Amino acid sequence: MTVVVAGAGPAGLMLSAELALAGVEVLVVDQLPRRSPICRGFTLNARSLELLDRRGIADRFLEAGPTVPYSMFADPARPLDLTAMDTDHPYVLGIAQTLVEELLEQWLAELGVPVRWGHEVVGCDQDDTGVGVTLRVDGAHRRIRADYLVGCDGSRSIVRKLAGIGFPGTDATTFSLLADVELADPADLPFGVTEGEHGTVFVIPRPGYVRIVLDEPEPPGDRDQPVQLAHFQNVLDQALGRRVALREPRWLTRFSDAARQADRYVAGRIMLTGDAAHIHPPAGAVGVNVALADAVNLGWKLAATTLGHAPDGLLDSYHEERHPAGARVLRTTRVQTVLGRRETALDPVRDLFSELTALAPVGKYLAELITGVSTRYDPKIPGEHPWLGRLAPNLKLITDGEHTSIAKLLRTARPVLLELGDRTLPTGPESRVTAHRARCPEHPDLEGLLIRPDGHTAWISTQTDPQPTDTLTTALTTWFGDGTHG
Ligand SMILES: Cc1cc2nc3c(=O)[nH]c(=O)nc-3n(C[C@H](O)[C@H](O)[C@H](O)COP(=O)(O)OP(=O)(O)OC[C@H]3O[C@@H](n4cnc5c(N)ncnc54)[C@H](O)[C@@H]3O)c2cc1C
Structure with missing residues (x-):
């Protein structure tokens, strides 16, 4: 086996497809028995669509949801205009993450690579000639050997930990609760933002249910404990200052403003992509998109390295290019989190920021920054042309x-x-x-x-x-x- 990809989320699926396209033998494993029906995100941005278009599969995604020509940055009342961006896709696509994964898995299957569900990576080590990977399958351990291992195994990545890759950053200071539920009386709570007596409540319409997101006023005693409906109901009622009855919880969770980034994306024969390499507050809804961009950057470099025709340093350029891109994501999501705080001391900052984002060049700059459309990699040759290092326009x-x-x-x-x-x-x-x-x-x-x-x-x-x-x-x-x- 040439490359083992640990994790069949967006990062692992995209990377596996890129490797398969280049003719590399790949084994993609996931610890889950099957794809989880829980849907975390709902968006694909311009950069993701540009990349999928360059593989001929963007239409499959675009057919699946509506496009919206704006995106929120700091002030819900002043969304960012995406139409000013230099891209074929000046909008955000509303599409469930579960469907994104399904479509990627279908494409991967067309390329001849099945996902091995129920295969958990429980160990790995490396030497000069390859990596050893221990898998748990049906309760039994199986050891395999590969040339390379890529941890696409999410924020708690075991690959990252076993490879000894540091994950510096900032701990959680604030927590939010999320519930995918039904409202006992749909007229009780409107879609969008509701300013309650003691807190702000976001309600997002979903087919047959709503997603409610709000701040958790007290840090949880044990942040890994599952969120119970009674707790969520209590926090919601307190924020609103009235009772809004909930029922039929589909998913209850919490997230925080923790932000961390792997200090190395490449450690010998082990690499990281997606959430395994960086975590950040969900502001701006970019995680899937950054994961896809990581995967497309790494894919061809790892393929060339595996097939033996990579120039020296090519694999390291994955870290050199994507680590700064990840750092920019941490910065913009942190900024959005800070600007979203209900502290009156921040009101002037928010006001000024809103005024600035309404200026066309600033709005364009921010839109291209948060979507990754302005991402530029060092071309390592001199040249002044504005396209150099950037995604070539679709001429x-x-x-x-x-x-x-x-x-x-x-x-x-x-x-x-x-x-x-x-x-x-x-x-x-x-x-x-x-x-x-x-x-x-x-x-x-x-x-x-x-x-x-x-x-x-x-x-x-x-x-x-x-x-x-x-x-x-x-x-x-x-x-x-x-x-x-x-
Ligand atoms: C509430 C919420 C809302 C979000 N909304 C958005 C949004 O609207 N837009 C957006 O772009 N992003 C959004 N995100 C972020 C997005 O969900 C993640 O950034 C994205 O899933 C990262 O993809 P990934 O492939 O790196 O990791 P994951 O999707 O986490 O996939 C990792 C995979 O690895 C598997 N795995 C883990 N450990 C092992 C192991 N030991 N062995 C084998 N397999 C393993 C897991 O089962 C999983 O399938 C949201 C996140 C949250 C929490």
Whole structure:
């Protein structure tokens, strides 16, 4: 077995699919007997849809829910306008996380990889040649050996702990309660925000039930104890200053403002993605989205490493690129949590912040920041072009008389070199990069574009650039090797 992926949540499913696309043998295991019916999140953002589009599967998700052109940041009365973002998907998609996982699992199955449910990772160790993974299956222990192990096993990741990876950050200072329940009388509590006598209550409509979220005034004695309906009812009644009867609880839980991040995303042959690598307050609803972005960044790098043609340092670039991205998520979710506090001392800060976010450039900046649309990775070559290091826009192209697009050319998850001008470009190790001679009528000035499998621009040149091929050779070698490996 080449790669073991621990956990079949969004991160594990996406990563496994990326590995499978690249031809890597992968075993994806999950401790649960089957997918949990509990739905944590309800959103996919622009960056996730861009990435799914570059694998040809965005439509499956877009068909499943409504799109909304705004998102909340600090002030519910002044949502962020998402239409200003530079993206094909200037909105957030309302889709249950359970359905996101189901669709990803279907895609993975189409790629020939089944999820092994009921397989719990209980041990792992590594040496220079591989990793040992101990699985508990039907109560019995089974030991397997693999080249690499990726912990996609959520916030309490056992892989992270066994690999000795630190998880520094801030402890919980405030707690919130969440209940998926029915209101005995639906007229008792409106959807949206209700300011009660002693607290704010959020009510989100769900099919056949509501999700209620509110602050827990006292820190729980034991935060791991399951939340009981009687406790939730009590806190709700206190916040509202009146009784609103609840029934039929489907899911009761608590979450906090704890924020932590793995100090290493890559530890030898063990890596972390998604919640295993970072936890943060749920403000902004981005966890699934960050998990998908981690997975797509790691997938091609781990595949190249496993298949033996990765240049030196490629796998480490996963940490170099995604750790700062995770740190930005911790920062923005912390800011939203602080701004959401019911402290009157914060009112002027909130007011000022609302005024600022209403300014078009600030709103755009924030929207692209929280969705990850503005994510830029160090291209490791000089260059001033604004696309360099960022996700290449989904340009419309003509190749061999056929209409296509960048998203379509990236479906196989291979690096793409576009030759758009008259000069012939050096393609480097032929087998690593798929070169296309194409025309781009929208941007006739473009001469060439090198795009990584995750869609980010590794090199770009226009007709007026004097020596484009020098930097192209460096970019090809940096990301795809010089052909001496593998
Ligand atoms: C109340 C709430 C609301 C949220 N709303 C949103 C939202 O609207 N939008 C959004 O983007 N995000 C949201 N999130 C965050 C989102 O749910 C997580 O960030 C996301 O699920 C992380 O994906 P993951 O794959 O990293 O981890 P997980 O989804 O946690 O998946 C981890 C998987 O690993 C498995 N596993 C664990 N241990 C082992 C083991 N030892 N062996 C084998 N398998 C193991 C688990 O069974 C699980 O299936 C919300 C979170 C909460 C709590």
